[in-house]
Amino acid sequence: MTIHQLPEASIPSGGFDGFDGFDGFDHHVRRDHPYLRVAPDPDRTVVCELTEAVYQYALRAGSVRITDTVAADLNLTEYLLEDLVKRLLDLHLLRPDTGDAHGFVPVDPDVASAALISPLEGEIHHRRDLITNIRTQLSGLLPLYAQSRPVSDPASEIRPLRDRAEVRGALAMATTGCREELVSVRPRGVDWEDTTADDEALARDLSAVDRGVRVRVLYQHSARADLRSRAYIKRIVGAGAQVRTTDLLPSPFVVFDGKCAVVPDLADALEMHNPVLATLLGQVFEYIWSTGQPYNATEAGYEGIDDIILRDIAKLLAEGMTDETIARRLGMSVRACRRHIARLMRNLNAISRFQAGTRAANVGIISA
Incomplete structure (x- = not known):
């Protein structure tokens, strides 16, 4: 005879302490048993194969008893049958x-x-x-806040953001309220979002795309x-955003x-709630966007734009800039910049x- 073992995911931590036979709970199982106090774990299978087998037996026979005869019919030990019955009681299936x-x-599964679900919905x-x-x-505090701000001062439409938390909060609120288009300029080397905030930024942009907002990003x-940048770009482009x-x-x-x-x-x-300034920045974005190169993060490194990188470096060299300045202007490390030079x-x-x-300049790579 095959003796089945109860899957580990079906056994509550701490075993079955508190259960002392079948004289305490509706004639059989105590109500303070761990299975009956804890809701099913959402990360595990609610009904395993063995639990289903016991339920099917009860459907065929009309009921199930915890006896050695029933256990033998199901190829289970009587102790394991007891555990499975308790599981079904916890699930309201028995x-x-x-x-x-x-x-x-x-019990009817819909009723169970x-x-x-009823307590969860509650x-x-x-x-x-x-x-x-x-x-x-x-x-209710908004009127008090509004009264404290200068009404006649045009600068009241511009709010300074004092720290990183306020920046994230402003970005989150504006993204949530965005309905049509979100455009973003993200130069490298500017510490406006640290590593821990990357997931937060990705979630904001993906939520906007999911709502049908047109999202365009310039890097x-x-x-x-x-x-890190390529991983972000790959995710948002895959969701429907555009990157150049x-x-x-x-x-x-x-x-x-x-x-x-x-x-x-x-x-x-x-943070600026001023359509004139927002439109001006939008026009700056459109101008740069028209000169950008589409990118979806499938190409490795500078594939397709290698000549553009060298041209930009040559132009800045001709202007007499140092390696550090060129690296900062192009958003790359000094070491990478020197390799290109x-x-x-x-x-x-x-x-x-x-x-x-x-x-x-002489060979026409850059304008003289």
Whole structure:
């Protein structure tokens, strides 16, 4: 005979302490048993194969008893049968038989489901009421907040954001209210979102795309070689957003529906509810967007734009900029910048940085 073992996921932590036979709970099982106090774990299978087998037996026979005969019919030990019956009682799929002090009869799964779900739905309604209550009470403070701000001052439409928490809050609220289009400029090397906030930013953008908002993002070309940036780009492009890269970008900003903008640079972070300023930033975005190169993060490194990177570096070399300044302007590390400069010098057979810039102009790589 095959002796089945109860799957580990079906056994509550701590075993079955508190169960002392079948004299305490509706003639059989105590109500303070762990199975009957704890709702089913949402991360595990609610009904395993063995539990289903016992339920099917009860349907065929009309009821099930915890006896060695029934256990033998199911190829179970009597102790395991006892555990499975208790599981079915916990799931409301069995109930004590009023006509048999030692039997249990099957219950309609729809009835059992309703009995289990009802407390959960009650909790959901409670949470919703709590959310509504919080919003109502805090909204009652809005008139006081509005009275404290200068009504006649046009700058009242511009709110300074004092720290990272306020920046994230402003971005979250504006994204939630966005209905048509969200455009974003994200130069690299600007610490307006740290690593821990990456998931938060991704969730914001994905939620906007899911609601049908058109999302477009501008990165610098150097983002193509950054694993973190590429992972983000791959996710949002896959969801339906558009991304382009370009050589130079201004300070970061995000424009929502052409009405609100957030400038999240922590050195001077601002939230602007001013359509004129938001439209102006939107026009800046459109100009840069028209010169950008589409990118979906499937290409590795600078594939497709390698010549553009070298041209930009040659132009900045010709202007006499240092390696550090060039790296900062292009949003890449100084080490990566120097590798590109060395490759440019080899390609142009130049022996100095200045000569590389001059020869680049002579051969038409950049305008003289």
